Amino acid sequence: MRDTRQEAPRRTRAAEIGRRRTRQRTAVLNALGDCADFVSAQELHARLSTVGIAVGLSTVYRTLHELERAGRVDVVRDEAGGRLYRQPPAAGHGHYLLCRCCFRSRRVDTEVVERWAERIAEGSGYTGVEHTLELTGVCARCQPAVTKGEPPCRQASDRLTDHRTCPD
Amino acid sequence: MRDTRQEAPRRTRAAEIGRRRTRQRTAVLNALGDCADFVSAQELHARLSTVGIAVGLSTVYRTLHELERAGRVDVVRDEAGGRLYRQPPAAGHGHYLLCRCCFRSRRVDTEVVERWAERIAEGSGYTGVEHTLELTGVCARCQPAVTKGEPPCRQASDRLTDHRTCPD
DNA sequence: ATAGGTGCAAAAGATTTGCAACTGG
DNA sequence: CCAGTTGCAAATCTTTTGCACCTAT
Numbered sequence: 001m002r003d004t005r006q007e008a009p010r011r012t013r014a015a016e017i018g019r020r021r022t023r024q025r026t027a028v029l030n031a032l033g034d035c036a037d038f039v040s041a042q043e044l045h046a047r048l049s050t051v052g053i054a055v056g057l058s059t060v061y062r063t064l065h066e067l068e069r070a071g072r073v074d075v076v077r078d079e080a081g082g083r084l085y086r087q088p089p090a091a092g093h094g095h096y097l098l099c100r101c102c103f104r105s106r107r108v109d110t111e112v113v114e115r116w117a118e119r120i121a122e123g124s125g126y127t128g129v130e131h132t133l134e135l136t137g138v139c140a141r142c143q144p145a146v147t148k149g150e151p152p153c154r155q156a157s158d159r160l161t162d163h164r165t166c167p168d
Numbered sequence: 169m170r171d172t173r174q175e176a177p178r179r180t181r182a183a184e185i186g187r188r189r190t191r192q193r194t195a196v197l198n199a200l201g202d203c204a205d206f207v208s209a210q211e212l213h214a215r216l217s218t219v220g221i222a223v224g225l226s227t228v229y230r231t232l233h234e235l236e237r238a239g240r241v242d243v244v245r246d247e248a249g250g251r252l253y254r255q256p257p258a259a260g261h262g263h264y265l266l267c268r269c270c271f272r273s274r275r276v277d278t279e280v281v282e283r284w285a286e287r288i289a290e291g292s293g294y295t296g297v298e299h300t301l302e303l304t305g306v307c308a309r310c311q312p313a314v315t316k317g318e319p320p321c322r323q324a325s326d327r328l329t330d331h332r333t334c335p336d
Numbered sequence: 337a338t339a340g341g342t343g344c345a346a347a348a349g350a351t352t353t354g355c356a357a358c359t360g361g
Numbered sequence: 362c363c364a365g366t367t368g369c370a371a372a373t374c375t376t377t378t379g380c381a382c383c384t385a386t
Contacts, residue, residue: 020340020385042375056343061376081249081350082375097292106292112284117303120276124265126305133301135285137294188360188365210350224368229351249375250350 017066024055028063037105038076038084038098076105076134097135101142108135185234192223196231205273206244206252206266244273244302265303269310276303 018025031044031053039047045060064085067073073085074094088094089107098105113133121129186193199212199221207215213228232253235241241253242262256262257275266273281301289297 125308129305137297140293
């Protein structure tokens with residue numbers, strides 16, 4: 001997730017993506033909203049297909065890219081460097097603690113870090129300072145699985161099933 | 169950079185990489201040590217070639233991968249998700265503020281964040297909590313360049329020239 | 337009508353892997 | 362000797378692009 005507060009908003013209202021309301025964009029937006037957790041572009045595309053909604057993979061990428069540019073989604077990277085998107089539960093950017101095993105995530109309070117980051121930025125001489133912060137671990141539910149075998153209980157490929165915010 | 173303190177070290181001494189001392193590994197290790205800043209596997213490979221040291225690209229990747237596994241390097245991801253490695257100036261993991269334009273980096277004090285992360289980890293029910301934290305901005309030296317044109321003054325491709333820790 | 341969007345296939349990159357040849361201990 | 366390493370080429374995988382064809386507005 002990127003903190004882009006220092007960039008003055010281009011429009012008065014919350015940043016828009018594109019200028020036309022198309023079937024595809026609406027679909028991607030809705031699908032993203034339906035996922036309580038982080039999903040990759042590929043996953044989102046797969047989900048749409050499954051439900052019978054045809055949207056080109058490139059369109060999914062383009063849409064997510066614009067959402068990211070507009071600061072309308074929280075972004076996180078998986079182990080391989082790929083991007084995972086999530087519609088922020090509340091306004092503004094957030095940071096998460098996500099399970100390396102099941103990919104469920106929970107938001108964490110980052111007041112402390114936000115202030116710390118600001119302080120560092122001020123004294124640095126750098127402008128447009130943004131930050132990325134991610135916490136990963138193994139949630140209680142996944143611990144037994146991980147303890148007996150290294151391989152994560154869920155691969156990126158089956159990540160499209162079962163996305164909920166970790167209730168633990 | 170990944171905080172792996174909670175994983176008990178497999179060996180008594182600082183983790184080793186591999187079991188044989190080969191010309192290639194020594195070369196990669198040395199080259200990495202010569203870079204005061206973050207470099208990608210590709211860059212490191214290019215640098216070695218330039219100096220006339222032949223090491224296969226895959227070997228560079230494999231070596232860096234092992235170093236990462238052993239916690240002997242700080243890792244950061246570039247915009248595209250690629251990995252950038254840096255030999256930690258001091259023991260333990262560190263976090264950086266790096267210039268999006270020239271890629272120079274400077275370590276920042278993360279006492280506050282480290283403690284915060286520990287606290288979050290404790291109350292979460294998650295085990296093996298690790299964190300990733302990155303600050304990016306535009307350093308004073310690069311500001312004029314960035315102000316007049318969006319494109320970064322330095323591309324990943326020419327990143328192999330001129331690596332110094334930002335003195336600003 | 338027409339600029340903005342879309343889909344497909346091809347391109348681009350970064351990283352990984354299969355495998356036969358090589359080598360440090 | 363021989364398990365650990367290496368290099369090359371081929372394979373993966375994710376994300377981006379070129380382009381001709383659509384379609385909100």
